[in-house]
Amino acid sequence: MKKIALLFPMLLLLSCTSPKWALTEIQGAKIALDASVEPTADAGFKSFLAPYKQQLDARMDEVIGYIEQDMRAHKPESLLSNWSADVYLQRASAYLGAPVDVAIVNLGGLRTQLSAGPFTVRKVFELMPFENELVVLWLKGSDLDDLLQFFARIGGQGVGGLRMQISNGKAVGIRVGNEALDANKIYIIATNDYLAEGNDYMTALTRRVKRVDTGILVRDMLLEHVRAEHAAGRTIHAKLEGRIVNNEN
Numbered sequence: 001m002k003k004i005a006l007l008f009p010m011l012l013l014l015s016c017t018s019p020k021w022a023l024t025e026i027q028g029a030k031i032a033l034d035a036s037v038e039p040t041a042d043a044g045f046k047s048f049l050a051p052y053k054q055q056l057d058a059r060m061d062e063v064i065g066y067i068e069q070d071m072r073a074h075k076p077e078s079l080l081s082n083w084s085a086d087v088y089l090q091r092a093s094a095y096l097g098a099p100v101d102v103a104i105v106n107l108g109g110l111r112t113q114l115s116a117g118p119f120t121v122r123k124v125f126e127l128m129p130f131e132n133e134l135v136v137l138w139l140k141g142s143d144l145d146d147l148l149q150f151f152a153r154i155g156g157q158g159v160g161g162l163r164m165q166i167s168n169g170k171a172v173g174i175r176v177g178n179e180a181l182d183a184n185k186i187y188i189i190a191t192n193d194y195l196a197e198g199n200d201y202m203t204a205l206t207r208r209v210k211r212v213d214t215g216i217l218v219r220d221m222l223l224e225h226v227r228a229e230h231a232a233g234r235t236i237h238a239k240l241e242g243r244i245v246n247n248e249n
Contacts, residue, residue, distance in 0.1 A: 060122035064223065065230035068237035072113035076156030076166065076244040080114060081105050083238035085160030087225045088218075092136050092190035095214050100136065101176055102144070104191040105158030106200050119226050119236055128219040132192040138210040142183040147204035148174055156244045160190075166246040192218055 071079040088103035112126045139147075148164055151157045152171040162181075164174045174181040186209055193213065198206040229236060 060120065060125065062121050063118045064121060064124075065119040065226040066235045067114050067116050067119050068235040069116050070113065071238060073107045073110040073158065075107065075154075076246040076249075077240055077242070078107070078158070079238040079240065080110055081107055081158030082160065082241065082243065083236065084110060084222075085158050086238070087222060088134065088190040089160045091216065091221045091225070092134060092188075092214070095134070095216070096136060096188070096212075099188075100161070100190045101187040102162050102189050103158075103160035104147070104189060104195060104202070104205070105160075106192075106195055106202075107156075107158050108200065109192070109194070110158070114236075119230075121223065124219060124222050124226065128222060130194070130218075132194050132218045134214045134216040134218055134221055135191055135193045135196040136212040136214065137189040137191065137196060137205060137208040138186050139189050139205065139208050140183075141181055141185045141187060143204045143207045144176075144187055144189070145171070145174065145181055145183060147202060148181075150201065150204065151244070155246060159243050163241075163243050164245075166244065166248060168248070 069079065071083060073080040085103040085105045088105060089100050092100040092103070109130065109132065110127060111129055112123070114123065114127065148162075148171040151159070152164070152166045153169055155166070162174065162176045164171045166172075176187060189205070189208075191205065194200075195202050196205055196208075196211060226236060
């Protein structure tokens with residue numbers, strides 16, 4: 001009886017103890033989310049989503065303007081980055097009620113090329129899928145020069161409001177507007193919040209004297225610009241102007 005009396009509490013204690021599990025094996029398989037998945041899609045769920053997809057597609061496929069020529073982003077200067085930078089300049093100047101000197105656009109942020117023809121809402125979302133916002137910075141000329149020297153080392157970037165040449169890996173002949181870059185002058189720069197934080201190695205932008213966050217999404221800014229141009233009977237176009245000339249090519 002004494003042994004049974006001792007055994008019972010031990011069994012009770014063991015029954016209240018959570019078992020300790022140990023991972024012994026992991027198995028996995030790659031499932032490609034492509035057209036091959038479609039046949040297995042849940043018909044009921046697809047039916048439920050159909051009306052919402054139709055509404056979304058109707059909005060995304062709305063034609064809001066027309067593109068005059070194919071445009072893509074590339075170094076040292078490109079049609080797409082020139083057009084984008086010019087929109088930055090125009091919108092930032094309108095926001096401030098005063099001229100903005102320079103626009104800086106990262107080529108990697110322009111996520112698709114534009115083909116000649118109808119310009120849809122969907123195409124703007126493809127071009128700018130991020131939630132980046134328009135930012136205005138006040139930057140000393142010496143810091144702007146540092147930024148442009150970096151651009152020279154990497155072969156170019158998207159700019160507006162200035163011209164420069166690349167020779168021996170350095171930015172030379174820099175002109176902002178119609179004047180030579182002044183190291184002591186404060187320039188007003190239009191860019192986006194991503195670059196304003198020094199991303200894409202543009203740390204010179206963090207040395208700003210002043211920063212204004214407009215709260216305007218870059219995507220919305222582009223949408224508004226395309227709609228306005230279309231309403232005025234104008235197509236979307238750009239041209240190469242020698243903003244950045246690489247003499248080493």
